[in-house]
Amino acid sequence: MLVVGGGLAGTSAALFLAWRGVPVTLVEKHPGSSPHPRAVGFTARTGELLRAVGLEDGLPPSRVAKGFGVRRVRVESLVGKRFEETFWTPPEEISEIEYSPSKGVALAQDRMEPVLRDKARELGADIRMSTRMLEFTQDDDGVTAIVQGDGEPYEIRADYLIAADGHRSPIREALGITRTGRGHMHTSRSVLFRAPLEEYLKDGIGQFVVDGVGFLTTYGDGRWVLMLEDREYTEAELRQLIFRAIGRDDLDVEIITTGRWTITAGVADQFSKGRIFLAGDAAHTLPPSRGGFGANVGIEDAHNLAWKLAAVLNGESRPSLLDTYDAERRPVASLCHQQIFARNDGHNRDREPEDATLYDNNAMHYGVLYRSGAVLGAGPELPPAQRPEQWNGQPGTRAPHVWIEPGKSTLDLFQRGWVLVADHPQWEEAAHRAGVRYERIDQLDAFGLSEKGASLVRPDGYIAWRSVDLPDDPATALEAAFRTASAGTR
Ligand SMILES: Cc1cc2nc3c(=O)[nH]c(=O)nc-3n(C[C@H](O)[C@H](O)[C@H](O)COP(=O)(O)OP(=O)(O)OC[C@H]3O[C@@H](n4cnc5c(N)ncnc54)[C@H](O)[C@@H]3O)c2cc1C
Structure with a gap:
């Protein structure tokens, strides 16, 4: 098996395949995880998948584990006046029932990826960082990829290929697979910083829409991110905006890095072609603003695919089983896409919500139906x-x-x-x-x-x-x- 892309989806695929005893090689063009994390919230369903491979223990439990739902409030500043509060799931829909043995995980992506990578390696996955896939072809018997690390390009031959190469997915594009969805929504800048602000998190609210500044949230490890409109900023301007968002300028603030994010929404019209399967953002780009589905849904794709590939490769099942990957995971991604726009994001930046039946997070995380x-x-x-x-x-x-x-x-x-x-x-x-x-x-x-x-x-x-x-x-x-x-x- 070959996996292209060492983000959360690709690394999870390598982990779940290796856990099932499938020989797997993963290539990732970067030397390590990006220092600017994106995802931080991993659902209890993701926790269940990690529990199964012996990974959940020891990871920090999610802040929403006790069923608060993700809470967001519009504020004057972090220390200033608070206005209306919004939930991804309305509070009246939050249940007291214990749905899972898992608690979910709150860990920034740049810390989660190495955890998954190390475990995958421990189970025998061959993970090659700083290795880029240059081109690929497929035939009736397998897939041939040309990859390049430090030295000359070389060939890898595999039975199947998982394309976990991110939302731009050159593999999806090369296969001519189109996407359906809202498309481009907005572009944002971000500044990642460290500041001692834990005292403002005590009431369980972790997301702040700061009037006139931007969107402020925490990675739960002393690091915070402030999302801003898309333009160039000097360091002095960034510092000033951070102080405005906090509402204090007497704190030690360390700027770690900045980012620029193109937020798009779309679901691939096919999740596989021949011997190639799309997973994670390559298959569906689900904006984080009203669901936090993106990484979690990608990890679930990898899990759904891994047992099927293992069964086919070890001769227990016929290759027709692999057709059920698209049949099961594409409708889930489309439902997530719909729910993102049906939910209220509290500042309605991306047009009016869609008029669709709302499914709460308990339904979306544990209760999707496969046909x-x-x-x-x-x-x-x-x-x-x-x-x-x-x-x-x-x-x-x-x-x-x-x-x-x-x-x-x-x-x-x-x-x-x-x-x-x-x-x-x-x-x-x-x-x-x-x-x-x-x-x-x-x-x-x-x-x-x-x-x-x-x-x-x-x-x-x-x-x-x-x-x-x-x-x-x-x-x-x-x-x-x-x-x-x-x-x-x-
Ligand atoms: C600001 C922000 C906040 C977010 N917050 C959350 C959240 O809280 N919860 C959540 O669930 N989701 C969240 N998301 C979404 C989440 O980050 C993504 O869904 C997830 O990271 C996608 O993982 P992936 O592995 O599919 O893709 P990626 O992380 O994009 O990984 C793709 C990898 O493929 C590699 N690659 C590409 N081409 C090649 C090649 N030719 N050869 C070798 N390697 C290649 C790239 O280098 C990259 O590392 C957020 C997104 C953003 C932008």
Whole structure:
């Protein structure tokens, strides 16, 4: 496997592939992560994926972990008057229910990427920094890329290629894949600085729209970013704007770096072509202003793709399974795109919100529905997303989180291979015959099953099929479902 791009999506792809035992090479043209982080908030769903590969422990938990939602307020300055507050998710929609064993992670991108990279390397991924892919071709049997590090260009041959080469994605462009969406929204400048401002974060608000200055937010590690309109600034002007945003000029402020960001929104019209798969911003550019979906959705793409590629490469599944990547992930990206514009950003810089059904973050993070050949029975009557408590184990949804014992969630049963959850000897026998792992659990009602029912869960923790009750011939029913879902051919 070859991955091009060592941002969050590409590095996650290398990590998840290596964890599944797939030999993988990643090339990244830069020597390391950009010193100017972009993402900082990683959802509990991303936390679940990191937990599965043994990475979540030790990472700082997200500030929204306790269900506050992301809070943003319009202010005179950080220390000055506060005006109206906005939430990505309206407070009345914030739930007390514990949806996940994970808490999410609050870590700036320039610190998260090395964590993922080190773990991927530890698991055997061959990560080549300062190595640029120059060109590629594909044929019926694989992909050939010409790459260059310090020395002469050389060739890498791989079965498949993951293009995680960012929002401009030269690979997507070379493949002629078009995009649909709002397109260019605005261009911003930013200044990244360090200042002792923790005392202003105590009430759980982390984002500030400062009247007449710009947008101020924190990376939670002493670093802050002030987003400004797009023009040239001298260092003295930047310093003055930082002091205006804070409302004090008696603090030690260290300017770290500056940035210029073109904020666009668009979703690729195809997530794959032949043996090449788009992931992360290459597949969808989702502006951070009203969802923080970008990196998280990219990491989920990588996770969705990794088990499918592993299954095809080790001969367990037919290549038709790979077609379900586009079928499952593209609608999710389009729904995120729609939600970004349906939500209120508090300063409405990018035109009026879209008039669309709002799905809260609990629905968007844990409750999106997959409809594809790798799912049996996700009917058209089902909504594209809803909260976990509105689902009840329907095929196409993420298997529910329930504690089985202290510290062990139902989610900890999944990720390694296909699993049948049930509590009946005939299902145990059926699972044995079909060659899937059997897990006996008591919490069948969370999966919408009678005490004689069973659910077949995919290696990514999504439900592929279920039998609410015991059929006449459970072994034949399970074998048929497994054969169809694992080949991705409904
Ligand atoms: C200001 C800002 C704040 C954000 N905040 C959040 C947030 O809080 N939460 C969130 O989820 N998202 C956020 N996002 C979005 C998030 O940063 C992106 O979605 C995410 O970083 C995309 O990761 P990626 O790996 O797909 O792409 P990138 O990070 O763009 O990585 C692509 C990589 O490919 C490499 N590359 C390209 N071409 C080649 C080549 N030919 N050979 C070798 N390497 C190549 C590039 O060097 C680059 O490192 C934010 C974005 C911005 C702009």
